[in-house]
Amino acid sequence: MPPLSARIRVDSRRTGEHGLSRSEHLPDRERTNGEDRPAGPGKARITFWVITTILGLMILIAGGTYLYIWNGLRPTGAGDAVQVELKKGSSPFQFAEALEENGIIRNAFLFKYYLRYKDEGPRFQAGMYELKPGMDKQAIIAKLNAGETVKAPTVRFTIPEGFTVQQIADTLAKDGIVDKSAFLALADKDQAWPDTDASKNIPKNAKLRHRLEGYLFPETYELPKDSKPDAIIDRMLQELDRKLDGLPENWEDQLAANDVDFNGMLTVASLVEREVVVDEERPIVAGIIFNRLKKGMPLQIDATVQYLLDKQKERLMQSDLQVESPYNTYKVKGLPPGPIASPSLKSIEAALFPKKTDYYYYVTKKDGSHEHLFAETLKQHNENIAKSNQTAKQ
Template sequence: MSIEDKKAKKELIRQKMLERQSEARVVRKIVFIIAIILFIVGGVVAGGGYFYIKSAVQPKDPDNKKEKQVEIPIGSSTTSIGKILEDNGIIKDAKVFKYYVKFKNETGFMAGEYTFSPSMTMPEIIDSLKTGKVVDQVVFKMTIPEGKQLEQIADIIGEKTNKKGEDVFKMLNDKAFIESMMEKYPDLLTEEILNENIKYPLEGYLFPATYSFYKENPTVEEIVTVMLDKTSEVLKDYRPELEEKGWTVHQLMTMASLIEEEATEQVDRDQIASVFYNRIEAGMPLQTDPTVLYAQGEHKSKVLYKDLEIDSPYNTYKNVGLTPGPIANAGTTSIEAALAPAETDYLYFLATSTGEVLFSKTLQEHNQKKEKYITNTN
């Protein structure tokens, strides 16, 4: 190749490199311009979204104090409540309401007929929904005491609604009804309640409290929905402890029910809980009499030795560990004891005729107390 050809080739290569550098500069400029445009558009969208949301959480019409009655049906979700409020002109945007409630972690909304106005703020509306400030007067109240079992609760519901207790009880154990409740409360009613050894799936899940109703003869579904709402609301505060222990809701409700049934007014439930935990850790059966009575389906003041022989997964004299499910409904005190038992070495406890509960570390000590406080009083 001649010298002229080599020079021509080098010049061609140089020209191509210059062209590529020029193209690269153009590409970088285009990318930079696009980035600037996207940033500006993003800022406009974000800013617009911010101002829209800020506007949506403000009163729809601060000057309009005209009151309107709005009915929130039993079992309404946050989404449906937001839509009802938007449709009635109380709030600007149902979706913003939904996410506002979620962001604020608000729960426990109550059904009823409310009086709202477009001038109300979002916190005021939420406060009304939580406290149940409704237009209608309470038609009746229903109190479910702690420690009640599903059959007893069915009788209370029946008495308050002019229904037969046995019909209510049948409804509470209807497969389709239970599945519908599971679908409505997936974080509360899990597949664990359908275990083949479970006597009654909803046992222990209807929270003990006083409930107010605003119409005569509500359906069983409406009543149970209110009660499960309450259970969900109560357990919400204990979710962190549950996760820390690695327990399911079902295990918690089961342990809490055993504590509830063994407790008396004079005893600290956390000490009873400690006995149960210590026994489980030691591989010992819990040996708690209420489980035997539950297995028998009876309510007796005294358990006989022959009762302890019943063949049932609920019999904690024959089976190690927790029962398949709760044996009654438990209050917050028993739930808290189940989550935070006292630190003791106790393996036994004994209830005296006066209601006092005596704790022991050894079987010998337990038998001595039993001889002194139980045998000698019979």
């Protein structure tokens, strides 16, 4: 029998040649540099769990982000309506912060980016809005785009045609809209009104009784409550510009044709306004005024003397005609320094497009019709006066 050591060597060789090694009997381990390490299937399990964990975190982050955005953009709880102002010149993003402060939206930051994402904001209109907590974001945006603002409290007043600056001040003061003295002070002040055009034609003339006389257009106005006198005056001056814009395009050419400037034309219109009631007669009377001016005759218009009196008289006395004033057309030839009242558009049109006649005189019929009798000569005029007086006695 071979020695024990020999048998061990033989067995060892056989094992190496035909049998399995120790490591081959352990499939879940590998030997590297004399150390064991995980085999392939174990490594795959680790990779799987890493990927699963990362995906889970991504899902959690995405879900959390979605919930954050959803919650930040959903309507707030119900509540009472509040008024929020979108100021002129402020950005929609600044307005978003005001909405959050007033509880209309939950998150101004998210709302800003929602507006940017939807390309909303540029059409928002300035003003005061009444908004309710609980409104959907699209309803808020639609309201801002439509300019559905809360109408501010307003005051409404009417200035009749032919009113003087004094009468306008009295009317506004009586209704508690302005302080009379403050209004008249502005109407007399030598200042520019940059938002208006017609007012630039007012001459720098110390003889003007009221600088803005005739330039405050007679109309029904609606302005914000508590408007200051300067805002009211500015609006009335703008209305004159607006009415002039509606005239025929060649109206300014008529100034040269009639040999007057703008202030002179408006002065003629104011004379017509105070002298004439029947619309068809306005261009005729305007033509008579221009006829007398061209001939160098005094206008002798009662309305210019009435303008100087504290109270209107039904009939002027001879002493009234002697008052010393550049507005007294019985004593001074030519036009007064400026208008004597606020003329209507019809009177302005008559002053621009007067009717060409040979008349130089007119007298009011005393039959209650407010019509006039016209004459070419003084003799015919005196006959018309007699005829009018005879009618009054019947």
